[in-house]
Amino acid sequence: MIYRMLALNIDGTLVDSGGKLHKSTKEAVQYVQNKGIFVTLVTSRNYASARKVAKALKMNGLFVSHQGAYIANAEDQPVYVKRINEDVTYEIARFLESFPCQIRLVHEKFSLANKLQLNNNLLAKAIFTSGDPLGYSHQFVTDLSDSLADTPVAPPKIEAYFESQHDLEDARLAIGAMFTEVKAEQSEGFRLDIVPSGVSKLTGLLYLCDQLGISCREAVAIGDSVDDIPVIEAAGLGVAMGNAPYEVKRAADWVTRGVGDHGVAYMVKEHFRRQHPIAFLKKMNIIK
Numbered sequence: 661m662i663y664r665m666l667a668l669n670i671d672g673t674l675v676d677s678g679g680k681l682h683k684s685t686k687e688a689v690q691y692v693q694n695k696g697i698f699v700t701l702v703t704s705r706n707y708a709s710a711r712k713v714a715k716a717l718k719m720n721g722l723f724v725s726h727q728g729a730y731i732a733n734a735e736d737q738p739v740y741v742k743r744i745n746e747d748v749t750y751e752i753a754r755f756l757e758s759f760p761c762q763i764r765l766v767h768e769k770f771s772l773a774n775k776l777q778l779n780n781n782l783l784a785k786a787i788f789t790s791g792d793p794l795g796y797s798h799q800f801v802t803d804l805s806d807s808l809a810d811t812p813v814a815p816p817k818i819e820a821y822f823e824s825q826h827d828l829e830d831a832r833l834a835i836g837a838m839f840t841e842v843k844a845e846q847s848e849g850f851r852l853d854i855v856p857s858g859v860s861k862l863t864g865l866l867y868l869c870d871q872l873g874i875s876c877r878e879a880v881a882i883g884d885s886v887d888d889i890p891v892i893e894a895a896g897l898g899v900a901m902g903n904a905p906y907e908v909k910r911a912a913d914w915v916t917r918g919v920g921d922h923g924v925a926y927m928v929k930e931h932f933r934r935q936h937p938i939a940f941l942k943k944m945n946i947i948k
Contacts, residue, residue: 666698670701672901684922689924724865765815770798817854902916903919
């Protein structure tokens with residue numbers, strides 16, 4: 661099989677828990693790009709944070725952020741945006757305020773959160789390790805729903821950070837029953853991710869493939885998170901990182917090394933060195 665796209669998750673795949681993007685990973689991505697293969701990101705991160713990584717990797721094309729809700733290039737030229745409308749955002753925020761949780765509206769240009777402090781302080785940890793650029797503003801208000809009543813926001817994504825699995829599950833089930841406009845799924849730890857209905861990393865990748873005229877079966881996808889599983893299963897070659905949970909590895913065709921052991925670079929060297937450049941394959945009429 662000839663692959664024309666490499667789709668990469670960011671956290672736990674390209675960068676480690678400390679936010680470090682290794683030199684070997686940058687070189688591997690450049691190697692693939694030099695062969696004419698389209699390299700993209702498919703991430704839950706906000707657009708600004710994903711763009712920072714894209715620029716570090718010298719990627720100029722489209723990439724998927726906000727878990728599929730925002731697709732744009734590094735020059736902030738979106739081709740697809742799906743938002744949670746202002747009224748639904750307000751109602752969800754007001755509902756979540758009945759729980760002891762930290763609520764964060766993740767817009768492509770800023771985040772807006774309540775000031776509630778929890779013992780685990782997951783939101784502060786998430787912001788500290790997010791790799792957001794300096795221009796991405798983190799705003800905090802005492803009463804989120806009051807703030808939204810005065811200044812409505814329509815974010816592509818909402819995050820809620822809980823202290824207990826019981827509260828998270830109660831909120832997830834209730835949001836699923838009350839709001840058909842959104843989908844709520846548990847992410848890492850006690851974080852609940854809320855995105856517009858019909859949005860996922862997979863829908864983002866499929867949209868991108870359609871825009872580029874590339875079949876999803878011509879893509880290699882590398883990830884480490886549970887929300888990467890549909891992408892890994894749909895790709896022509898699905899790769900799990902060595903640090904991924906068992907269920908992600910089980911869904912993959914191939915398991916590479918962990919992010920601390922340069923897993924992306926290892927996979928690229930093992931596989932893409934065997935594939936001729938795309939320009940050569942076209943010249944030989946092997947592909948169109």
